Amino acid sequence: MLRINGTKIVDADGKEVILRGAGLGGWMTMENFITGYPGCEFQIREALTQVIGEQKAEYFLDKFLEYFFAEADAKFFKSLGLNCIRIAINYRHFEDNLNPRVLKPNCFAHLDRVVKVCAEQGIYTILDMHTAPGGQNGGWHSDHGTHIAGFWIHKDFQDRLVWLWTEIAKHYKDEQWIAGYNPMNEPADPKHSGLITYYDRVYEAIRAADPHHALFFDGNTFSTDFSGFPDDAGTRWPNAAYSIHDYSVYGFPKSPEPYARTDEQRRRMQRSYEKKRAWMDERGLCVWNGEWGPVYARTTYDGDATDEINERRYNVLKDQLELYHKDRLSWSIWLYKDIGFQGMVYVAPTTPYMELFASFLQKKFRLAVDSWGADDKAVKYAYDPIVELIKEAVPNEEDRRLYPFPVWSVEERVARLSRCQLVSEFMVLEWADHFKGKTEQDLDILAQSFKFENCHERGGLNLVLRGHAKEIAEAGLHRVDTY
DSSP: OEEEEETTEEEETTOOOOEEEEEEEEEOOOOHHHOOOOHHHHHHHHHHHHHHOHHHHHHHHHHHHHSSOOHHHHHHHHTOOOEEEEEEEOOOOOOOOGGOOOOOHHHHHHHHHHHHHHTTTOOOEEEEEEOOTTTTSGOOOOOOOSSSGGGGGGGHHHHHHHHHHHHHHHHHTTTEEEEEOOOOOOOOTTTTHHHHHHHHHHHHHHHOOOSEEEEEEEEEHHBBBBBSOOOTTEEESSSEEEEOOOOOGGSSSSSOOOOOOHHHHHHHHHHHHHHHHHHHHHHHHHHEEEEOOOOOOHHHHHGGGHHHHHHHHHHHHHHHHHHHTTOOOOESSOOOOEEESSSSSOOOTTSSHHHHTTTHHHHHHTTTTTTTTTTTTTTHHHHHHHHHHHHHHHGGGGGGOTTTTTTTTTHHIIIIIIIIIHHTTHHOOOHHHTTTTTTHHHHHHHHHGEEEEEEEOOOHHHHHHHHHHHHHHHTSSHHHHOO
C-alpha cells in the first residue's frame, strides 16, 4: 500500500511514487458543465423523476454510471502514461437525506467496478468526497443548491459524513490499489476552526477502521488556504498529505490578458503555485495537487478564435507541468471526461445525447448559467446594475468582503446567486422535458453517448500529457509511476 513519508509518497519498499493523473468528475458526482444540465445534480434527478417517472429516471441514471467509465476508458488513460484517478463521489449515492446513516442497497457497486478496472490497468485511485451533507462550500459542485455552506453550522451533517467515511474505510481497507482517501473536496469554512475539528474527527474514524491508507487533506477556502491548520499537523495526522488546487487564471476566459509565456506571466503563475504550498514546505509536509488545468474554447461558441485560444491554454498546461516536474509533485488534472469544455476526452457532438441537447446547450452558454469558466459578455448588461447597486449601497469596501472573498468578489457573488442559482433553477424542468416520451431503449441509447467509443480525444491536451510521460521515460526511468 502507498503511504506518506515526510514530503514523499512511497510504496511498500519505501521507493518514491509520483502520482500523475486526472479527476473522474461528472460521474458519481455529476456537474452542470460536465454533462450539460443546469443547476445542481439533486435538482435534475428530481426533475427527471417528475417528467418520466422514478423507474425510468433510475434506469437512465444507472446506465449513465455504467457507460461513463469502463475498461476502455481505463486502457486509454493508462496509454497516456498516467497512473492515478481521483474519483469524485457524492454522499447521496450512499445514504438518503430522509434516511440518514443507512447505506443504500448496492451503493458500492459502480465504485467497486471502477476501482477494479483501474487496478487491472495498474492505475491507483483516490476517493474524493466531492459533496457533503448540507454543503461544505457554496459551489454547485457540492450539490446542495445554496451559497450557504450548511455543513459547518449543523453538527448532524458533520456526524453523518464521519459515519459515511467509517463505512467507506471499512469497505476498502484492504484494497491496495486505492492510494488514499480525500475526506473533503474544497472546504470553505468561514471560521477555519470547524474544518480542523472535522479533520480530527474523520481522521480518527478512518484510522479506527483502516490503519493503512493515506489521507489527502484539502486546504480551506477551495483548497488554497492552510493558515488555520495546526502546526503539529505532521504528528497529529500521520500518513497524510495536503492538497492544493492550482488553477491558473491564465487558463480561463476571464484571464487578465492572453497568455504569451512572458517572463512576468510565468513568474505570476509560479508565485501563485508557491504561495499555495508554502505552509507545507515550511513544515516538511507532503503536497498533492488535487486539481488544476485550463478550460478550452469550442468552435460552436468561439468560432475562428478557437485554435488560437487553445494553443495559449496548452502553453499554460505545459508551463504548469514544468513547475510540478521540478518539484516532483504528484498531481491530478481536472478532468478526464465531459461534453467538450475541459475533458481529456469528450462526448462527440454527433451522439444522440449531444444532438438532443444542442440548442439547449447553446442557450445555457448564452445565459452563462454555469459558473465554471463562464463567458458572461451576452448578459453582463443585466447583472452589472446589481453589482453597482451593491457598491453604491455599501460604500465601505471592507463591508463588501464577504467570505470567501477574494475567491468570490462582489461580481462573482452576484453571478453565482443570480445566474447560476436563480436563473438555472428555472431551466431544470426544461432540461428534463427533453426526456419526455422516451422508452427504456431510447434512454439506453442516450446514455451510451458517454461510452468511450462515442467520445473524441482532446488531441492537444493529451499530446502534452503524452509528451510529459515520454520525457520521464526517456530520462532512463524504469517505472512509469516514479521519476
